[in-house]
Structure formats: C-alpha cells, structure tokens
Amino acid sequence: MAAPNPDTLGDLPRLGQDEGRTYRLGIMGGTFDPIHNGHLVAADQARCDLGLDTVVFMPAGRPVFKEGKVVSSPSDRYAMTLLATAANPNFAVSRMEVEREGLTYTADTLERLRELYPDNVELYFITGADAVLDIVSWHNAERIADLATIVAATRPGYNLDHVVDKIGSSGIDFDVIYLEVPALAISSSYLRDRVRAGQSLLYLTDDAVVGYIAKRGLYTGDADA
Numbered sequence: 001m002a003a004p005n006p007d008t009l010g011d012l013p014r015l016g017q018d019e020g021r022t023y024r025l026g027i028m029g030g031t032f033d034p035i036h037n038g039h040l041v042a043a044d045q046a047r048c049d050l051g052l053d054t055v056v057f058m059p060a061g062r063p064v065f066k067e068g069k070v071v072s073s074p075s076d077r078y079a080m081t082l083l084a085t086a087a088n089p090n091f092a093v094s095r096m097e098v099e100r101e102g103l104t105y106t107a108d109t110l111e112r113l114r115e116l117y118p119d120n121v122e123l124y125f126i127t128g129a130d131a132v133l134d135i136v137s138w139h140n141a142e143r144i145a146d147l148a149t150i151v152a153a154t155r156p157g158y159n160l161d162h163v164v165d166k167i168g169s170s171g172i173d174f175d176v177i178y179l180e181v182p183a184l185a186i187s188s189s190y191l192r193d194r195v196r197a198g199q200s201l202l203y204l205t206d207d208a209v210v211g212y213i214a215k216r217g218l219y220t221g222d223a224d225a
Helices: 037-050 074-085 106-116 129-137 141-147 161-168 188-196 207-216
Strands: 023-030 054-059 091-093 121-128 149-154 176-180
Touching (some): 023 037, 023 106, 037 074, 037 091, 037 121, 037 149, 037 176, 054 074, 074 091, 074 207, 106 121, 106 141, 129 141, 129 149
Parallel strands (some): 023 054, 023 121, 054 091, 149 176
16 A cells, blocks of 8 residues: 555644655553543653654544543543643644544544554554453444454552453454553543642643643533533
C-alpha cells in the first residue's frame, strides 16, 4: 500500500512515508473525563518501552459503556486532552471519535486507521487492564484482535491472573502486552470526586486542565451548557 495522503489524515500523525521501515502508532483510547497524569505517564511509558513513533489520544465521542451515565461533553473532553498533551511533541490528539455520529466502538476506529495508514504502520491500542478484562465482549472483538496489539496498562499490585485467564479462554487470538504504570493509581473518578469535595487537583493532572475545569465549572453541576 502506498504512503498515506496527508490530506486524508486530518489531525492524525503522519506515518508510513518510508516504505523501507516499520512504524508503530500508539492509540490511547478513553473517555478522558478528565484526562489525568496516569493517562499521560502510561502513554509515554508505552511509547518508550515499545518503541512507538508517536501516541495519538482518541477521546471517545459517545462511549457505549457510558450510556445512561453523566459524561462531560465531547468538546470539553477533547479540549482537556489537547491541553494536557500540548507540551509533548510525541503526543497527538484526534477528533476522529468525537466527530463520529452514533456510539463509539474501538473496532470502528481501528478499522478506519487501518484504511488510512499503509501496512508498514503497526497499531498498538493502549488501554487499562480493567478494560482489557472486558475486551472479549466488545463490539467486533475478533476484528480488534486482527487489527492491533493490545497494550494493557496496569497499576502496581494489580492481579493479572483473571485477565490473562479470560483472554486465554476467549477463543480470540489477542496479542496483549502488559505494562505496569505506577501513576495509574490515579483515576478520572477520583479527580471528579475531589472537585465535588472542593479539593485541589494540582499534581494529579496538567495545570492547564486544572484551570479549564475550574473555568468551565466541570464536575460541580455548574458547567456551561
């Protein structure tokens, strides 16, 4: 397959131009409500440990597993992700899932990326180990396994036995790499709870995200429409 046409990639990283080498694209999926330092550390550790050329963050538009729950608007979550990653030249943020109509499915995103990039660009989907536990029941799970290597980021002390057993007994040939990330002791729900309690978010997420949350009144019930 020929090198990608830059006009078709939009805000995605430009990879695959040199047909004589292999590129590795990390895809950091998540709701990012809000994005926190655990996400950033996991993405950068995956980049370093696995030799990824870049990591693109994909804020979900309408995540199916959040249906019926209160979730910040896609535009707010995209803006926070953009602010948090701006200082790292190895990170990019895409609006692909934010702009897609309907529910957000990982298989659809990976399928679209596979269409856009040539075969010398390998896809590495980075997510939490808790999500990997459920991946066998995700929409079109077999296609996910075909399209990407799964990078399961875990916090220290997380028992992986049940995850490994469930993946192994699924009958789906997932290629999973497990990555221990100390900063994943932080969670988005923890940050939201701190905001509601009037507590500081400093050193838990990027300062620009802290300011954005305060300005927009997110997680307090006072957010702008």
